[in-house]
Amino acid sequence: MMNRFVQLAFTLLGASAGWVLGPKFFRVLQESPLNFGEVPFSGYVGAFIGAALLFVVAIRVSESVISWIKWFEEHLVKIPAADGLFGVFGLIMGLLIAFLIQQPISELSIPGVERVLPIIVSILFGYLGFSVGYKKKDELISIITFGRQGRDKQAKKENQDIVEHKILDTSVIIDGRIADICRTGFLDGTIVIPSFILEELQHIADSSDVLKRNRGRRGLDILNKIQKELNMKVLIYEGDFEDVAEVDSKLVKLAKVLSGKVVTNDFNLNKVCELQGVSVLNINDLANAVKPVVLPGEEINVQVIKDGKEHGQGVAYLDDGTMIVIEGGREYIGDHIDVLVTSVLQTSAGRMIFAKPKLLERAL
Numbered sequence: 001m002m003n004r005f006v007q008l009a010f011t012l013l014g015a016s017a018g019w020v021l022g023p024k025f026f027r028v029l030q031e032s033p034l035n036f037g038e039v040p041f042s043g044y045v046g047a048f049i050g051a052a053l054l055f056v057v058a059i060r061v062s063e064s065v066i067s068w069i070k071w072f073e074e075h076l077v078k079i080p081a082a083d084g085l086f087g088v089f090g091l092i093m094g095l096l097i098a099f100l101i102q103q104p105i106s107e108l109s110i111p112g113v114e115r116v117l118p119i120i121v122s123i124l125f126g127y128l129g130f131s132v133g134y135k136k137k138d139e140l141i142s143i144i145t146f147g148r149q150g151r152d153k154q155a156k157k158e159n160q161d162i163v164e165h166k167i168l169d170t171s172v173i174i175d176g177r178i179a180d181i182c183r184t185g186f187l188d189g190t191i192v193i194p195s196f197i198l199e200e201l202q203h204i205a206d207s208s209d210v211l212k213r214n215r216g217r218r219g220l221d222i223l224n225k226i227q228k229e230l231n232m233k234v235l236i237y238e239g240d241f242e243d244v245a246e247v248d249s250k251l252v253k254l255a256k257v258l259s260g261k262v263v264t265n266d267f268n269l270n271k272v273c274e275l276q277g278v279s280v281l282n283i284n285d286l287a288n289a290v291k292p293v294v295l296p297g298e299e300i301n302v303q304v305i306k307d308g309k310e311h312g313q314g315v316a317y318l319d320d321g322t323m324i325v326i327e328g329g330r331e332y333i334g335d336h337i338d339v340l341v342t343s344v345l346q347t348s349a350g351r352m353i354f355a356k357p358k359l360l361e362r363a364l
Contacts, residue, residue, distance in 0.1 A: 090133020
């Protein structure tokens with residue numbers, strides 16, 4: 001089908017060229033010393049000869065032309081829709097600017113250049129417009145939506161059901177708890193999964209290391225569950241930030257573009273988001289918030305499991321996994337004892353409780 005289309009296009013092009021150029025060429029031959037006389041030569045004859053010539057050429061080069069078309073199509077499909085749209089917008093603006101300045105250029109009357117210079121200007125400004133539109137897509141989106149955001153600002157204040165974008169990073173997907181959080185309804189809005197996060201998960205799932213491969217596949221299963229089994233709106237963001245190398249930096253930039261929040265359990269990414277003014281939801285903070293509250297001076301009963309890092313320390317755990325460091329608890333390893341909480345240390349990385357055995361227990 002494509003082969004016939006190329007041959008037809010070449011034939012029509014040859015017919016058009018023969019119709020326009022044929023009579024002029026034959027007129028030159030009549031006026032030449034060869035003296036072809038008054039042999040009639042109309043545009044129809046020129047069109048026929050031109051069509052026949054380019055049809056023969058098409059048979060020779062059709063395979064190369066089709067290969068070039070397919071190559072161009074493959075590269076064109078890989079361009080994200082938003083990038084291509086803004087690239088075309090920039091191309092149109094560049095050609096418009098070139099058209100506006102062609103009139104002053106044509107009045108320069110530079111011998112040998114006045115015909116070529118407008119073409120060069122159109123190509124140059126067209127390329128610059130496409131390049132600027134393609135590379136500055138994010139800034140253009142922000143400018144276009146700025147006015148609308150200003151007009152809707154008051155309405156958003158009154159509307160309590162604002163849809164927010166929650167952008168997932170790789171660590172929180174692999175962690176797996178995000179699916180349970182979405183199921184409970186504590187996470188609302190639109191779940192955004194960037195394409196570069198999917199690529200990173202795929203690389204992890206294809207790793208030669210068994211542990212990494214299992215973690216990557218688990219992450220892909222979690223995403224599939226969120227998208228198909230849970231009542232959540234999921235958006236796959238196809239864009240990328242080619243000028244940014246680090247995935248964490250891409251997440252921060254995407255959060256700024258979408259005015260969304262980054263969902264993570266990565267302590268370092270949490271700090272980077274806070275420094276750059278990006279809202280972040282750390283599921284470790286959520287897990288710590290729903291743990292039972294233990295205050296200094298309270299009494300709890302625990303089983304000492306092992307010795308601690310410091311001399312004489314013992315280590316126990318609550319049902320939720322919280323570590324309890326017991327001063328002087330090493331001698332009680334394997335026993336259930338009552339301890340008094342002395343202090344609680346809580347961070348985004350987790351919570352640790354420090355305690356000491358009750359004096360009554362020691363006396364017994």
